[in-house]
Amino acid sequence: METTSRAFVANAREGLQDADLQRSLARFQGGFQVKRVEAAKRLPEFEALRDQARAIKDHTLAHLDHYLERFEEQVTAAGGSVHWCQTPADARRVILSLCQDAGARTVTKSKSMIAEEMELNPFLEEHGIEPVETDLGEYVVQLADERPSHIIAPAVHKTKDQVADLFHEKHTPLGRTRRLDRVEELVEEAREVLRPRYLAADAGITGANFLIAETGSSAVVTNEGNADLTQILPRVHIVIATLEKVVPTLEDATTIMRVLARSATGQEFSTYTTVSTGPRRPGDADGPDAYHVVLLDNGRSRMLGSEFRDVLRCIKCGACMNHCPVYGTVGGHAYGWVYPGPVGAVLTPNLIGLEEARHLPNASSFCGRCEEVCPMRIPLPGLMRKLREQEFARRLSPAAVRNGIGAWAWLVRRPALYRLATGVGMRVLGILGRRRGRFTRLPLAGGWTAARDLPAPEGATFHALWRKGRRA
């Protein structure tokens, strides 16, 4: 997928200047934060469940080959097939041929970030197959020809008015010419437009929140029921997922679900939880004729053996984005690739390269809120710091930064010299700043004074005063 992560600084500035975006971000972050806290409070064992959830994923990741093979056996036993794909290109080819074999002209899709990773929609379109997004937010983003800016709230960057204008423009050719302005009306119109698309689709593509090894099932949670219609109505159901989505048992999946929705939206459970196992069996009331799981690696097996393994515990709840003050000021598009926010700052450099995405792990104040709310207890700031260490070691950071840190560290390790240099410096700054108490501009401090004054130092340093025995 095309990336603009290199342009993070410019992207961020654009986000900061977008008044609509700023309003949307403030409203949604505030809402999700309050809901999460309340949901956690209502469940006394919430913290213990987080530990359990982490342990389940750690165990699975330690035996990933075993559980993936077990999953494949069970999918096959249930009459489905598993397709192992190393790269997004491999996965696209497999999906295309599955669609072509089914004679598909349109496919419905329920939300999947993996589909974004493999740029599935444009690829299908190039080959004459029309993908239809059925998650309301994804549908909005598809109509607008944009990308999701949040992993569970893809259109969070858009205001209601923008969506109203978009629907008015795109639905007018369908005979829906009235511009709507109430949220319920907009939802209703999307529902009415999408309903025949579900019925007409030849194949349905869903993501997966979990792949369950003991039963060979895929499980997906939504609040709109769109995944149910996507996987039940068409002749072919294609599940796309990355390797780390597997868990050993249904019990494990439900344990993790108990922290998933609470962390994501503050719900006890998502409205719909749908478990699919194989194609329709004789006597089943409904279901597809064929059931395929496209298992994508795309760098996960490499990360499994690296110091970034912990991030593979991620269940894509979005809590880190909901609580990140940086995400909250710049929005998801600034990050420039599929995954925004703190987890994106760790995943993106791992998946598309640190050269492309070096800004992302740097653009964090390490405030630690993401780690505090992550249901899987992923040490996100620590992993970002590891990326900064790689960046430093590989000399990808600007030379001025590396040399500056090197010179500073050299001085810090020579306390006598450091005292001499800083003693003079602070005395001068103290005298210059004495009258006003602050500096609005200073040479070499443009980064600081761009947004705030620099308070003037008191003058003499603490150590100089202490040595002289001058007690306050």
Add this chain to the structure above:
Amino acid sequence: MPATRRRVGLFVTCLVDLFRPTVGFAAAALLERAGCEVAVPAAQVCCGQPAYNSGDRADTEAIARDVIALFEPFDATVAPSGSCAGMIKCHYPALFAGDSEWEPRAQRLAERTFELVSFLVDECGVDAVEARHRGKVTYHDSCSSLREMGVRAQPRRLLGSIDGLELAELSAPDVCCGFGGTFCVKYPDISGRMVADKAKDIAATGADTVLAGDMGCLLNIAGRLSREGSRVKARHVAEVLAGMDDRPAIGEPARGR
């Protein structure tokens, strides 16, 4: 007073040393009043966080070894900063994981390292201070104090014991002010927005003074308040607790002496 006084090594921090010596003296005074014997090792400079957060592992380790050697003789190491104390307590042991000499030394120092206000309350049993302060203050929780050092109730408790002081809470006391060390100069647009949001929250409390336990946050917040022409003052919480809030606040012009 206990029979043997606890020997505390005061880790002054580089920002207090350079910008706000008053905080160092306030910390020393509070520790002495709590019955500690305070020493200030002369060779101390910085905990190494700027290098650590810039990915410069080798320099960080070298600086950390100096700090460990300098402070390990003390019964406790105390810093008027959650960030610097957090670096020593939470990150030094990880830095030397697997190093047979330095990991145990880092671990030992980590166990005896504390943030000032929590040390006073949790370790020394201080539950009130003799200070007066007229006015309404608000308190910003620095990220490291809150999330690494478990500092939340302690400063509020001591502030609550001050005659004349009214505490008005921020609507989001636990949200980062946007300082983040080198983050604030590397991403000034983002950091600037974060501190502007913080300033708005401070203004909404109607407080005349904002207090915090970390000089990084305070320089950032004071700098933003002054840029906006706000009259709200910024001080380190230790200044108020020690009764040293009679001198100019952070970023305030010096009065004629």
